[in-house]
Amino acid sequence: MTVAIAVLISGNGSNLQAIIEAIPRDNINARIEVVISDQLAAKGLQRAQHVNISTAFIDPSEYQSRAEFDTALQGLLDEYAVQLIVLAGFMRILTDKFVLHYSGRLINIHPSLLPKYRGLNTHQRVLDEGEKYHGASVHFVVPELDAGPIILQQSVEVTAQDTRDSLQNKVHQIEHIIYPRVIHWFTAGRLSLENNIVLLDEHKINNNHN
Ligand code: GRF
Secondary structure, X not given: OOEEEEEEEOOOOHHHHHHHHHHHHOOOOEEEEEEEEOOOOOHHHHXXXXXXXXXXXXXXXXXXOHHHHHHHHHHHHHHOOOOEEEEOOOOOOOOHHHHHHOOOOEEEEEOOOOOOOOOOOHHHHHHHOOOOEEEEEEEEOOOOOOOOOEEEEEEEEOXXXXXXXXXXXXXXXXXXXXXXXXXXXHHOOOEEEEOOEEEEOOEEOOOOOO
């Protein structure tokens, strides 16, 4: 059975675009049922509409609290019977209750080699620290921000010529490879989270630094 996916975005949606293109190209057993944004102007919404994927905007200003927003979000995800939730540049912090409800079915991509550089502004911080390597990480989401068990990482080299923008470009390029790969694994039934441990083909993944 095809796996029903939701992709949550707040902005450009280049990762969403990469996933849209990878599904038919790589024979990924998934269907993006809905793309949801907390920003009406998110370019990713147009990218989805362009290929006839349903979209939804949930307006944070209509909710009194994070809990109420997340309840509305959960209602929508239930409506679409989603089996995997893909955070792709979704800039809202989700409540613990929401995260725990979707444990093992909620993944995120973060622009750093976690556990280094959690949080925002990673490219500039990597430059400021004079790091030789930077990269991206896909992980299962847990309540603690950017701290979930790592599924897949890839590094890029930082050169003396690199700027914030050039690093962002390099990281985006690898994100567009590793995120579809993880979705492929998950939808093929190869990937799971058991007792906070990532299993691929029933073996513990050994790139987990947490
Ligand atoms: C990516 O760098 C991702 O790692 C981070 O947000 C950015 C989203 O980019 N979580 P895009 O909207 O997919 O282009």
